[in-house]
Amino acid sequence: MKWNWEQPDWPDFVYDPAALQPLEREFLLRSGEFIGAFRHIGADQQDILRIELIGDEALKTSEIEGEILNRDSVQSSLRHQFGLGAARPDIPAAERGIAEMMVDLYRGFAAPLGHQTLFAWHRMLLAGDRTIQVIGGYRTHADPMQVVSGPIQQRSVHFEAPPSARVTGEMTHFIDWFNRTAPDGIQPLPALTRASMAHLYFVCIHPFEDGNGRIGRAIAEKSLAQNIGQPSLIALAYTIERKRKNYYAALEHDNKDLEINGWLNYFAGTILRAQITTIGRVDFYVAKARFYERHRDQLNARQSKVIERLFREGVDGFKGGLSADNYITITDTSRATATRDLRDLVEQGALSKTGELRYTRYRLKLC
Structure with missing residues (x-):
């Protein structure tokens, strides 16, 4: 059997x-x-x-x-x-x-x-x-x-x-x-x-x-x-x-x-x-709703597109963290604009930053 x-x-x-x-x-x-x-x-x-x-x-x-x-x-x-x-x-x-x-x-x-x-x-x-x-x-x-x-x-x-x-x-x-x-x-x-x-x-x-x-x-x-x-x-x-x-x-x-x-x-x-x-x-999801309550009116169109993409990755987040190159690819913008946008997102508390130079990575700051 x-x-x-x-x-x-x-x-x-x-x-x-x-x-x-x-x-x-x-x-x-x-x-x-x-x-x-x-x-x-x-x-x-x-x-x-x-x-x-x-x-x-x-x-x-x-x-x-x-x-x-x-x-x-x-x-x-x-x-x-x-x-x-x-x-x-x-x-x-x-x-x-x-x-x-x-x-x-x-x-x-x-x-x-x-x-x-x-x-x-x-x-x-x-x-x-x-x-x-x-x-x-x-x-x-x-x-x-x-x-x-x-x-x-x-x-x-x-x-x-x-x-x-x-x-x-x-x-x-x-x-x-x-x-x-x-x-x-x-x-x-x-x-x-x-x-x-x-x-x-x-x-x-x-x-x-x-x-x-x-x-x-x-x-x-x-x-x-x-x-x-x-x-x-x-x-x-x-x-x-x-x-x-x-x-x-x-x-x-x-x-x-x-x-x-x-x-x-x-x-x-x-x-x-x-x-x-x-x-x-x-x-x-609750953290996402609160995030948008805090930051929705502060985001430009490029930043909104990237933030939406980050949230779409879910709880695990963007694999390896978001880089400036990722930002450029998602928004089809220049490196100077990407750098300025990312710095602004960090300053307003929407993203956290780790690493330096080409190892710099960004992640959603949900609390």
Whole structure:
């Protein structure tokens, strides 16, 4: 017996519930911290931040699968989905589809999971794909569903899913389990335990021809949202993508046995790191709003363009810090003007300066 679904006790996963209790408490504490921080932001600013957080998740969950999407198109589609902007006819199907799925996840987090919800997400994700045989339904092909790597002559099989003939039955059991273990279900599970198990359980079934990873991560986010009673807006895919190899290694390690303590510890830790990232991004957004309150009327057009670019880099900032050459490239101005603009930004307290001569670097001064 090679895979976990071939075990006679499948899908009765084995784990130590006590091992995650400290992490479960930490998750609930940080959830309250995030909710409190988010509520201190004005309604209009909440809309903008919501789109930024959801948009980044949409981009990163796609990037994990090797699909690079256009940020502006995703955010434009999200604004339209939330009623904050007109529909743009030039939005590609992939960007529109992932935005639709993420908004449906956000709005419908509390609803029980069902086949039709998963089929709808699949149609959204793959609306523009012409290579998939079944879109909006479970796979039906007779060939083994495998996760492989390497050249054909030396192909490595990292996982093989249950045959297509078993998928509908497996998914019926999965959906029943997911709804039974919800906070209002008959067998509720703690937040981290349930989300971690749900993701592993789903991807081990691998019910679709494509899109399983993105839908599996959406299920984990739905699970977390149900456990805290509101959309989590958690940077889960954002955090996974940063150490994508670890994610795939953890999945591969735990797809051959029903004992999943290692997976639960890995995924729970990832969720907690995602929470820290999310709270940090909310704090960064609040700092951004305060920054513009202080400096908006003091910036010329060139400075505004550079400051906007720096903020777009996010919490991590401009890699290596902003240099005079960066400033010249972004604004298409002379070195003398760049030097004068940068000196002015430092004097007004918008940027901090480190280093000298060609090693001089500038960073946003947010406090």
